[in-house]
Amino acid sequence: MIEVGIVGQAKDKVNENNIAKTLRSGELNVYATPSMVALMEEAAYKSIQGKLEEGKGSVGTLMNIKHLSSTPIGMEVTAKSEVIEVDRRRIVFKVEAFDERGKIGEGTHERFIIDNEMFQMKTDNK
Template identity: 35%
Template structure:
């Protein structure tokens, strides 16, 4: 059985700062970057449960960003799979820097067949909104 917990480490680079990403004015780790860290760890964890030609896409995420993190710091993210029901994966998430917890959250991913999902995206490109 695949693992149900994954921990990854990320570096807080200049590109990941709120002032650089446009999500805030200060040079601290941006909330959208924390969300991306969370999604990346959960995606990698879910991959162990998938068949060839499948991937997961994010469908829901909640993030509580609790503390600022300066550039140059390392952030450790843990994703824990709480539930896997048919195509749905649900995770508990936590991010820490050297001083402690900086963010927590929950995340839901849905498994899809890669080819069919990309076809749907292409179809939407040429669709006319009503």
């Protein structure tokens, strides 16, 4: 059962694969905003996955974040999530990201609980 207060965490190391220049979100060798968003989403979905019925999953539907500070290649980034609202199949998370020097991002993320097989079938039939 998904309840308010469930927390999650995911980590990443900044490298050539997740910088702005590589991901086409800028020209600098800094941790890319899309990488931070993906890490926040990973922390959120993993935090609830084990609490879902077999065959169920969750999909991200909304991300509202601020990227507050840049992070150089070589540093570790940690994303944290916390369930702050549950409305039937809709789950809202507070998300934050930190590098070795402090907070680099914050915001909210929304996910919906889905039936994996039905969702995939509907998508494949587009």
